[in-house]
Amino acid sequence: MDTGDTAFMLIATALVMFMTPGLALFYGGLVRSKNVLGTIMHSFICLGLISIIWVIYGYSLAFGPDVGGVIGNLDWINLKNVGLSIGPYSDTIPHLLFCAFQLMFAILTPALIIGAFAERMKFSAFLLFTILWSTIVYLPVCHWVWGGGWLGEMGALDFAGGTVIHINSGAAALVAAILLGKRKGYGKEAFLPHNVPMTVLGAGILWFGWFGFNAGSALSAGETATLAFFTTQVAAGTAAIAWIMIERIIHGKPTTLGAASGAVAGLVAITPAAGFVNPISAIIIGLGAGVFCFLAVLMKNRLGYDDSLDVVGIHGIGGLWGALATGLFASTSVNPGGADGLFFGNASQFGIQAIGALAVIAYSVILTYIILKIIGVFTGGLRVDLEDEIQGLDITQHNEVGYTS
Helix, strand or coil, X not given: CCHHHHXXXXXXXXXXXXXXXXXXXXXXXHCCHHHHHHHHHHHHHHHHXXXXXXXXXXXXXXXXXXXXXXXXXXXXXXXXXXXXXXXXXXXXXXHHHHHHHHHHHHHHHHHHHHHHCCCCECXXXXXXXXXXXXXXXXXXXXHHHHCCCHHHHHCCCCXXXXXXXXXXXXXXXXXXXXXXXXXXXXXXXXXXCCCHHHHHHHHHHHHHHHHHHHHHHHCCCCHHHHHHHHHHHHHHHHHHHHHHHHHHHHHCCCCHHHHHHHHXXXXXXXXXXXXXXXXXXXXXXXXXXXXHHHHHHHHHHHHCCCCCCCHHHHHHHHHHHHHHHHHHHCCCCCCCCCCCCHHHCCHHHHHHHHHHXXXXXXXXXXXXXXXXXXXXXXXXXXXXXXXXXXXCHHHHHHCCCCCCC
């Protein structure tokens, strides 16, 4: 066991945990003031709910000994045999620390989906959705890629979660937005963010936490962590610039919200590639994220679905671009433990990345649809009543308000 690596991973784990409150602020500022606490509550409660699931059976199903390349077995149920000695996923840190690090990813992933149905889902339906989606969708996909499952065995590269987290949550967000329908007044009135400074603060916390998210995925304090740390910064900064530049061309002025959205898009896109690409490739990935995600958000209105906080455009499209870009720009010259991409002489890697992305999209879309339909039956509908939606979720779902004046 290496105490330096252990200290590094403890810090990285705390940074990733901090991303969920950051996401709560990011989303909370984007909604109307009558829904700020309800939106924050959705993210915050995942910290408790997923922690319990992870201990009882989640970690075992995601990372336990493989069953047919699809799921882990229950050997580690209730964290049996997951202790302070070295585990199978790292040679230098305690098994329980790896478990804790991965728990923070499992918490954040369903929290990302919240933005698609913000301002209109019942809290009871949200709780059931989080439990079922995490169990039936996230845990198998996590195992496929990182736990010894079929995608990992095929050679799919996903350094820190572009496919497992962002494509997966983005696909689910699209289904949720369509099934729940549009918010009352959508397309007829402007739904403006009630507190942009809150959103920018949340974006800053996400950016800060993302260094733990990506660099920590190296599982040791060394060369790969350094590379992932640096490419994360470069891609996020480039995407922020790219977003406001295209925003200036199309809308006439760059916005603070656009810069924050662009930075998050860049962070999403570099996630699968962070430890596999060089800094110049990271700039190209960030540039693509800023442009593609902006255009995806722009297309939302034309396609007619109400993804309240642009989860599909930023996380879904950003994650897809990042996964495919990994197949283009990955290079063993910067990480011998990875693979070469198309532009470095290995065309097959791009195909593997595409197969992985499409498989996760299909699985997430189908299972999310089934889960939401079942929940709708048991809860008497996924949406709050029209009167409750007009009054706001803070008071109707939680009997409190974010602001007293």
